[in-house]
Amino acid sequence: MNSEIQKSILLFVTVTILIQIFYAVTAHSDLSTTRYFPYGYLIHISYYLSLIVVTFLFVGKFDFAAVGIKRVVAWKKYLLVGLFFALLFYGIRTLVVQGTFNRSYALPLELYVPAYLFLGMLIGLGEESAFRGYILRNFLEKYKPILAILFSSLLFGIYHINFLDLNFYSLSFWTFYVVQAFTGGIIMATLYYKTRGNLISSVTYHSSNVIVGQIIPWMPLVDTQYLLGVSTIINLILIAILRFLPINRRTLEGKQIPKV
Numbered sequence: 247m248n249s250e251i252q253k254s255i256l257l258f259v260t261v262t263i264l265i266q267i268f269y270a271v272t273a274h275s276d277l278s279t280t281r282y283f284p285y286g287y288l289i290h291i292s293y294y295l296s297l298i299v300v301t302f303l304f305v306g307k308f309d310f311a312a313v314g315i316k317r318v319v320a321w322k323k324y325l326l327v328g329l330f331f332a333l334l335f336y337g338i339r340t341l342v343v344q345g346t347f348n349r350s351y352a353l354p355l356e357l358y359v360p361a362y363l364f365l366g367m368l369i370g371l372g373e374e375s376a377f378r379g380y381i382l383r384n385f386l387e388k389y390k391p392i393l394a395i396l397f398s399s400l401l402f403g404i405y406h407i408n409f410l411d412l413n414f415y416s417l418s419f420w421t422f423y424v425v426q427a428f429t430g431g432i433i434m435a436t437l438y439y440k441t442r443g444n445l446i447s448s449v450t451y452h453s454s455n456v457i458v459g460q461i462i463p464w465m466p467l468v469d470t471q472y473l474l475g476v477s478t479i480i481n482l483i484l485i486a487i488l489r490f491l492p493i494n495r496r497t498l499e500g501k502q503i504p505k506v
Contacts, residue, residue: 250384268293297372313379314445328450349465362460370453378438399431422474429481
């Protein structure tokens with residue numbers, strides 16, 4: 247195992263410990279519910295800022311280009327690709343899952359929307375920089391693309407587990423959650439790989455998922471595990487589409503390339 251792979255695993259361990267601290271801080275309080283604004287929100291922001299700082303400590307310099315956020319000729323098309331797949335995900339889920347458009351918000355919309363725009367962009371930037379811009383990038387240099395994508399996505403799924411909440415009753419929930427995050431990770435890893443190591447599409451997809459999920463008035467009226475199961479199936483559909491869709495730098499710029 248070379249040093250870059252070891253550093254990637256160490257980054258995974260570090261950010262997993264970091265998110266456990268975040269879970270611990272919010273576990274025995276109402277910071278995730280009634281007091282989320284402003285206290286829980288500020289803790290949420292602080293966590294993702296810490297994630298970005300830790301990632302760049304591993305990169306060795308504070309440079310977004312080093313993790314794949316590069317302005318290329320097709321950057322607007324990359325952004326649109328990520329946004330399209332995020333909207334497709336929520337469009338399908340809204341159609342197939344029973345829900346209501348009578349959602350209430352904890353803040354006035356003129357405050358709630360910009361708050362989640364900022365948080366959503368920060369979540370996408372932080373997690374994509376760590377898992378795709380650093381970990382997947384290093385795995386792609388060592389392993390075949392399919393193995394690198396699957397392994398980095400599995401780590402992404404495991405990273406989301408709240409180990410403080412692991413017991414017999416929650417094991418089923420976390421299994422559903424990990425599988426959903428794993429398949430979502432494959433989507434973002436595929437976007438990263440198919441755009442030749444550019445993070446714009448995956449950050450856009452990830453951030454849009456968070457933002458759209460929070461600001462649209464629709465909310466599900468089903469069990470959480472059922473919703474995670476449906477989300478996983480939709481993820482698999484999107485993976486199948488992405489597998490055969492030729493989205494990469496040259497095709498987006500109108501040039502013909504060999505099949506990848």
